[in-house]
Amino acid sequence: MDDVVSAWLTRAQRELHRPLAEVLGARTAKAFSTLHISTAGELLNHVPRRYLTxxxxxxxxxxxxxxxxxxxxxxxxxxxxxxxxxxxxxxxxxxxxxxxxxxxxxxxxxxxxxxxxxxxxxxxxxxxxxxxxxxxxxxxxxxxxxxxxxxxxxxxxxxxxxxxxxxxxxxxxxxxxYPATSKLPTWTIAECATLVLAQAGAQDDTLPDWLREQADLPPLWDAFEEVHHPHDPASAARARERLIWEEAIATQVTMAARRRRAAGRSAPACPPRPDGILADFDATMPFTLTGGQQQVGRTISAELSGSTPMQRLLQGEVGSGKTLVALRAMLQVVDSGHQAVLLAPTEVLAQQHHATIRGLLGELGAGRVLGAPEHATGIALLTGSMNAASRRDATTRIADGSAGIIIGTHALLTGKVDFADLGLVVVDEQHRFGVEQRGVLTSTPDQHPHELVLTATPIPRSVAMTVFGDLQVSSLRELPAGRADVQTTVVDVGSHPAWLSRAWQRAREEVAAGHQVFIVCPRIDAHEPDPASSDQRPSATVEEVCEMLAGGPLRGLPLEALHSRLDPDRKQAVMDRFVAGQTQVLVSTTVIEVGVDIPNATMMVIMDADRFGVSQLHQLRGRIGRGQLPGLCLLVTDAQPGTTTRERIDAVAATRDGFQLAELDLAQRHEGNILGASQAGRSSPLRLVKVLEHAEIITAARELADAWIARDPEDPRLLDMVAATEQLAEGDLMEQG
Incomplete structure (x- = not known):
């Protein structure tokens, strides 16, 4: 263990964070890495999934x-x-x-x-x-x-x-x-857990006595002993519940500590101006804000006016107008002489945001140039693949303050970007970034910028308390007036192969009517790893679908491919032609999942829809029906009726309620590393807590965490728990690169 890390850990935490190689040897520790287990504590929390008699x-x-x-x-x-x-x-x-x-x-x-x-x-x-x-x-x-x-x-x-x-x-x-592997059978895991317990010996508890008594929890090390060496099913269940509470409390204490730290920081006060760029924008805005946008806008405006950093999550349905709310917040900050950053997870989305915001602002985004309006500001775009000259120009305008609005990707997190006076950080699609990644921009040595996090993935309350416990939550449920309906249909090619031919015929009809079509594939080409399981046929690729359509069902139609391996200039050129209507069919991977706004796109065909998650399907579907034209989304699959996979696809077809789909999505996947960078679902501080199943425990744990930090904020056990939990998150961030 790193000496710096071990310095702040008490004996119990030091034992839990002891590298497994020290206890079991390097060879055995390497075998456990496939289960994402690298410390003694992670092994002790790897509990039997069931008990047999x-x-x-x-x-x-x-x-x-x-x-x-x-x-x-x-x-x-x-x-x-x-x-x-x-x-x-x-x-x-x-x-x-x-x-x-x-x-x-x-x-x-x-x-x-x-x-x-x-x-x-x-x-x-x-x-x-x-x-x-x-x-x-x-x-x-x-x-x-x-x-x-x-x-x-x-x-x-x-x-x-x-x-x-x-x-x-x-x-x-x-x-x-135990959850096991071929190289680590359940018996071996049991023997290793026994050895770790024997070496650890008796340890102090990680929670204070009053908290354990209030929650009626057994001592932690007794729980470890009982869950791995159970005397009866009831005692094993009670021991497992203590470990669930341990995870929930550790997460909530860490979130409470972050809220406490934020409350003690100062942020630049950005009160609204009656005669600034925001007022000019509102006066020329070609549409009316929804009631929800107005209400959330007032809340954000009030928080930006204060000297305590705003920390707010704005969740809303696909197409609910989150970007417009964020832009108005950015303009309020610019009015106060500060800069605002919009952080996007992909280059396609960053470029789309750049084009959208430039289009919305018009001359107000021209910067301080001759003939520009009095309150105009500059807009800078920074992505990792920009050439040296473009990058140098962008970083210069960011550093000298001539760019009041900055839009970019992870390139903004490198530490090589100097901001003139950062006042607001907007993070789009929070699930693509971890808390620590957001902190790169918000953890400045003097004043801390305000923070607005956007997500189009609706979140149940228990998830919001766990994943976004350091943020206040607002929701946009109302869609702007004039948005058309989207019909979603499952194309069961397993039972009805001919239905796919009808899908391509339907695509031709949309194009003939002057509209555009998205076709989404799970992979780029046959060399890319396949999400299909061993008993499934290979999933569709952009390469093969393009070739098949251009030579057959859609022969003669302007058709192009879009995916992440294209160089940035070509990628942008493909999108520009589709936006301009020069291309009528776009065959793509999920790079168009978020942010792409083509009102004339009325149809989407998702190949092998069973290879995508619920949230992905919902997000993809949100790319159509964005104007006044009705949309049609076809989910192509050979998943058999009655299977979990087919139930997932049928659920997406049955509703456009993202909040309802979010619960289904979460129930079918792991929560991900909620405190660090990874959101994929395996490297996570939550090994036992399921945020839907354990919603009551999470709620109670939050109350206990708040009480603990209010009662004794300098309790070494509390400081240990926060430091150890955040160390896990930072370690995950380092693994992400």
Whole structure:
């Protein structure tokens, strides 16, 4: 562990953050890295997903080839056969049964080893078998599973060696089954957890006594012992609940500390001016703000007027007008002599924002040039792929203050950009950035800029409290007047292959009517990693779909491809031609997922829609129906009705309520690293907390966290918990590069 890190950790936290290699050795620690486990605490929080007793039975009819399983079954038959060839080798065949279905199991080995195994597997004996389900003659089977056998009372019989199961993982008839890998079977994980607990010994608790008593929680180290070595199902469940509370409280204490720090900082006060650039913009704005935009605008304006940094999340449906609200906030800051930054996750979105804001401002965005309006300001765009001359021009105008509005990507976070007087940071699509990444711009040594975070992914309240606990939340639910409806239809090519031909015919009809069409594919070409699973056909690529359409169903139509591998100039040229209507069909990856605004685009075909998440599908669909023309979104899939995948796609087709879809989306994926940079869902401080399932715990944890920080803000345990949690987030940010 880094000496700087260990300096601020007390003994208990130091033990939890001890590198696994120090405890288990480098080789074993490397194997755990595939489970995103690198410290003793992460291993202790890697708890069994369920517990088995030696007397229950698994439903064998539900087994699927490729799954890692731990099953309990009876031995129906045992046979052994010699294997021809050198060496005295034999094949041992078992038939397992649950009383209804059967499963073949095969072992290979020396004759003496097979003889030893055969003594373990008497007819009607009962055992747990752990391994990967294979297939033989189109039937599931197990080959060389780990196993442990039981008598009728659920007690271990035979000799349990290291590979099969050590007796310490069997207490009072309960066996913990861990999320495992082929190189780390459940037995090995159990042995490693036992070793970590033995080396750690007795430790002080990480929570104060009064807090544990109020939440009725057992001591942390007792919970670790009980969850890995359970005496009964009830005590195991109580221990697991303590670990869930630990995660929830650690997250909420960290968020509370951030809110407390923010309240003690100063920000530039930016009160509205009656005669500035914002007033000029409002006077020439060609449309009327919705009621929601007006209300949120008033809230933001009041917070910008104060000397405490605004920290606000604005969530709203696709097309609800968040960008306009953000622009008006930026103009209010410019009126006060400060700069405003809009941080976008992709170059396409940054360029789109740049074009949109320039178009909205007109002469007001021309800068201090001859003939420009009195209150005009400059607009600068900065992205990573800009040539040296363009980048130098942009950074110069940012540094000397001639650019009041700055729009850019991660290039703004490099530390090589000097701002003249930064007053507001707007972060678009928050789920693409972590808290620490936002902090690069907002953690300045003197005054702290105000912060406005935008997201088109609606968020349930429990998620908002957890993911955005350092922000106040506003919502835009009302769509601007005149927005057309979008019909969404599932094109089931598995059951009706001919429906795809009709989809292309429908695309031709839209083009013939003077409209434009998006076609979205999961991949660029066959060399890109495929999101399809091993039992699915390869997913569609931009390259092959372009070739197929240009030579067949859409022959003769102006058609182009757009994806992330195009150089920036070509990418921009493709978008410019589509915006101008010169291209009528755009085949693209998800680079058009957010921000792209083409009112004339009325149709979208999403190929292999089952390869996308709910939020992605909802965001993609939001690219059409943005004007007064009705839209049509076709979700092409071969996912079978009744499957979870198909239910997800059907749900998107059934509603345009992003808040409803957000709950479904969150329920089907992990929450991601809410405190750091990663949002993908695996490297996360939340290993056990599920923000929908544990909403009540999260709410109570927030109240306890606020009480703790108000009662004793200098409690070493509290400071340790915040520092350790933020260290995890910073480590994730470093991994992100």
């Amino acid at each position: 030696g007397t229950e039975t698994t439903d064998l009819s539900r087994l699927v080839p490729g799954d890692e399983v731990a099953l309990v079954a009876d031995v129906a038959s045992v046979s052994s056969y010699p294997i021809n060839g050198p060496g005295r080798r034999e094949r041992l065949e078992l038939t397992l049964t649950d009383g209804r279905s059967q499963l073949p199991v095969t072992f290979f080995g020396k004759d003496w080893l097979v003889g030893y195994w055969r003594k373990q597997f008497t007819t009607s004996s009962h055992g747990i078998f752990v391994g990967k389900v294979g297939s033989f003659h189109d039937r599931p089977q197990l080959t060389h599973p780990d196993f442990v056998m039981f008598d009728a009372d659920g007690r271990i019989t035979g000799k349990a060696d290291k590979k099969t199961m050590a007796t310490q993982v069997m207490r009072h008839g309960l066996v913990g089954l």
